[in-house]
Amino acid sequence: xxxxxxxxxxxxxxxxxxxxxxxxxxxxxxxxxxxxxxxxxxxxxxxxxxxxxxxxxxxxxxxxxxxxxxxxxxxxxxxxxxxxxxxxxxxxxxxxxxxxxxxxxxxxxxxxxxxxxxxxxxxxxxxxxxxxxxxxxxxxxxxxxxxxxxxxxxxxxxxxxxxxxxxxxxxxxxxxxxxxxxxxxxxxxxxxxxxxxxxxxxxxxxxxxxxxxxxxxxxxxxxxxxxxxxxxxxxxxxxxxxxxxxxxxxxxxxxxxxxxxxxxxxxxxxxxxxxxxxxxxxxxxxxxxxxxxxxxxxxxxxxxxxxxxxxxxxxxxxxxxxx
Numbered sequence: 001x002x003x004x005x006x007x008x009x010x011x012x013x014x015x016x017x018x019x020x021x022x023x024x025x026x027x028x029x030x031x032x033x034x035x036x037x038x039x040x041x042x043x044x045x046x047x048x049x050x051x052x053x054x055x056x057x058x059x060x061x062x063x064x065x066x067x068x069x070x071x072x073x074x075x076x077x078x079x080x081x082x083x084x085x086x087x088x089x090x091x092x093x094x095x096x097x098x099x100x101x102x103x104x105x106x107x108x109x110x111x112x113x114x115x116x117x118x119x120x121x122x123x124x125x126x127x128x129x130x131x132x133x134x135x136x137x138x139x140x141x142x143x144x145x146x147x148x149x150x151x152x153x154x155x156x157x158x159x160x161x162x163x164x165x166x167x168x169x170x171x172x173x174x175x176x177x178x179x180x181x182x183x184x185x186x187x188x189x190x191x192x193x194x195x196x197x198x199x200x201x202x203x204x205x206x207x208x209x210x211x212x213x214x215x216x217x218x219x220x221x222x223x224x225x226x227x228x229x230x231x232x233x234x235x236x237x238x239x240x241x242x243x244x245x246x247x248x249x250x251x252x253x254x255x256x257x258x259x260x261x262x263x264x265x266x267x268x269x270x271x272x273x274x275x276x277x278x279x280x281x282x283x284x285x286x287x288x289x290x291x292x293x294x295x296x297x298x299x300x301x302x303x304x305x306x307x308x309x310x311x312x313x314x315x316x317x318x319x320x321x322x323x
Contacts, residue, residue, distance in 0.1 A: 018143030044225035051221035064310035082109035091115030116142040181300035234267030
């Protein structure tokens with residue numbers, strides 16, 4: 001039983017800051033337009049969550065990671081007590097958490113599923129779908145970002161299984177990876193565990209990884225991302241014809257090279273002008289390897305073990321806990 005200090009009702013969605021996210025992320029855009037900051041990825045998920053789900057559901061990363069989860073769920077759940085909380089960070093509509101729930105049930109343990117997401121609409125729909133499959137499992141949604149989750153997680157009792165699936169946790173610049181590990185060094189206590197999935201294709205696997213970005217689903221998702229940027233910047237243009245974009249790999253980082261095909265004015269950003277031919281790097285993804293991930297994590301005072309690697313891709317899963 002969770003203590004009175006944190007005992008939300010089943011199906012409750014708690015706003016941990018999500019209602020303010022759209023404006024918060026948009027505030028980063030002027031610097032990004034000026035070429036001195038990254039464009040916030042989060043706007044893409046807020047504006048195009050359904051399109052992102054369409055990508056994820058067909059991705060090799062999803063199927064490969066799910067295979068690892070199914071083969072290691074027993075080992076993971078055996079380390080957690082009954083009454084644990086499965087905190088699914090960036091849940092979207094994914095059921096990759098399901099093998100853990102089934103394993104809790106198999107081991108005669110109870111658990112509460114706590115998905116965290118940027119979109120309240122997606123979160124509510126996901127909880128409804130989860131309850132259809134697991135009607136006896138309590139579900140409590142957290143509406144907000146990972147950073148807002150970091151500030152909230154201390155309210156949830158220990159015995160927590162944090163899930164960061166789909167190449168998110170280490171998919172960031174070096175300093176951000178270090179910060180994330182440092183944050184979880186403060187979160188993880190006792191039986192708490194963090195499961196991280198991360199794709200890191202080898203030279204022979206890189207072509208398959210890059211081709212996953214060149215699909216109709218990704219095209220629709222990226223156009224919606226550009227439309228969201230234009231809305232916040234006050235750009236009046238057809239996003240499909242105003243920009244070109246191409247998938248690129250630079251060593252271990254994937255990004256989209258985005259080029260303005262016409263002159264545009266950011267009316268909401270003091271009429272900042274974007275000239276035809278201006279290029280930006282958008283949606284960067286870092287494909288960190290096993291050795292580097294172990295090194296970063298251990299250096300920040302956490303214990304880490306590789307749970308498994310997919311047979312046909314660079315997808316790996318790691319279990320992380322307190323030292």
